[in-house]
Amino acid sequence: xxxxxxxxxxxxxxxxxxxxxxxxxxxxxxxxxxxxxxxxxxxxxxxxxxxxxxxxxxxxxxxxxxxxxxxxxxxxxxxxxxxxxxxxxxxxxxxxxxxxxxxxxxxxxxxxxxxxxxxxxxxxxxxxxxxxxxxxxxxxxxxxxxxxxxxxxxxxxxxxxxxxxxxxxxxxxxxxxxxxxxxxxxxxxxxxxxxxxxxxx
Ligand code: GRF
Numbered sequence: 001x002x003x004x005x006x007x008x009x010x011x012x013x014x015x016x017x018x019x020x021x022x023x024x025x026x027x028x029x030x031x032x033x034x035x036x037x038x039x040x041x042x043x044x045x046x047x048x049x050x051x052x053x054x055x056x057x058x059x060x061x062x063x064x065x066x067x068x069x070x071x072x073x074x075x076x077x078x079x080x081x082x083x084x085x086x087x088x089x090x091x092x093x094x095x096x097x098x099x100x101x102x103x104x105x106x107x108x109x110x111x112x113x114x115x116x117x118x119x120x121x122x123x124x125x126x127x128x129x130x131x132x133x134x135x136x137x138x139x140x141x142x143x144x145x146x147x148x149x150x151x152x153x154x155x156x157x158x159x160x161x162x163x164x165x166x167x168x169x170x171x172x173x174x175x176x177x178x179x180x181x182x183x184x185x186x187x188x189x190x191x192x193x194x195x196x197x198x199x200x201x
Contacts, residue, residue, distance in 0.1 A: 001185040002031040004080030006071070006088040011042025012170060013086035013107060013177050018049075020178035028185050031078035034071060036090055052078055058090065068096040075100075082184055085139065086177070094141040102191050104139040105184070107177050109169045111135060111151055116144035121166040130156050132165065134173045136180035138191060147196045149189060150180045 005014050014033060020026035032052045035043050046053055054074050061067035067090075075083060085106040097104060110120035112135040115127070124132040133153040140146035154169050183189050188199045 001028045001181075002079050002081045003028050003084050003181070004031055004075045004078060004082070005033045005042075005084045005086055007033065007035055007040065007042040007086045008037045008089040009040055009042060009087045011040065011045045011087070013173060014042055015045055016174035017084065017086070017178055017181065018045075020182075026178045026182050026185070028082075028181060031080050032074060034074055036067075036088070042087070064093060065095070068093060072096065072099050082181070083139075084177075084181065091143055092139065097139060097141055102138060105149065105180065106137055106139050106144070106146070107173055107180075108135045108137065108144045109166065109173065111153065112137060112144055112148060121169055122162045125156065125160065125162045125165055132156055132169060134169050134176055136176055138196065147191050147194055149183065149196050149198075150176050152176050 007014055018030065021028055030051050032054060033042065033046050034054045034056055036056055036058045038055045038057055043053055043055065056067065056070050056074060058067050061070065081103065083100050083104040085104065108120060110124055111133040115123040131153050133151060135151045136149045138146040138149065152172050154172055156165055183198060190197045190199060
């Protein structure tokens with residue numbers, strides 16, 4: 001399965017996916033990494049690895065449809081089968097999503113549907129929840145609302161700060177995302193309405 005990874009920043013989830021592929025734990029290939037941010041650290045991570053990289057800078061497009069058609073063209077150029085959002089800070093339109101039906105995944109650092117949107121770890125921390133976590137889901141037109149593939153809980157400790165909680169969640173993200181992608185590449189995910197059914201091997 002050819003993956004197209006869209007990322008705006010640090011790129012630690014991309015790194016976890018690469019590590020899983022290289023360790024033989026994930027049968028997939030990264031066809032292209034695309035960032036909307038020319039300064040993103042994620043682009044530095046793949047220098048010299050022979051993985052195609054593209055920067056599609058949102059500020060150079062006058063409208064979202066033009067930006068998204070450039071994204072879609074780049075994904076298609078590299079024959080991407082599954083679009084993997086890994087810290088991609090742009091909301092994708094319904095039109096774009098329909099180009100890749102059931103083929104766009106995202107990871108979010110909370111137990112959805114709690115705390116969608118930005119700074120989810122901080123939202124959870126400030127709310128005072130005792131358990132948070134992370135969620136991998138298929139993308140629909142809402143923000144962090146699509147069918148849930150995998151979730152894992154992470155405890156909030158009395159000694160936590162937003163930073164220490166975020167770090168504990170991120171560690172679990174790095175395990176969960178390659179696992180969810182692996183279920184997809186193995187053909188084990190079926191979307192039924194708003195639910196994802198995980199098929200037996
Ligand atoms: C992660 O916390 C992910 O859940 C959220 O954005 C962050 C991306 O981190 N969607 P990284 O760029 O993969 O390090």
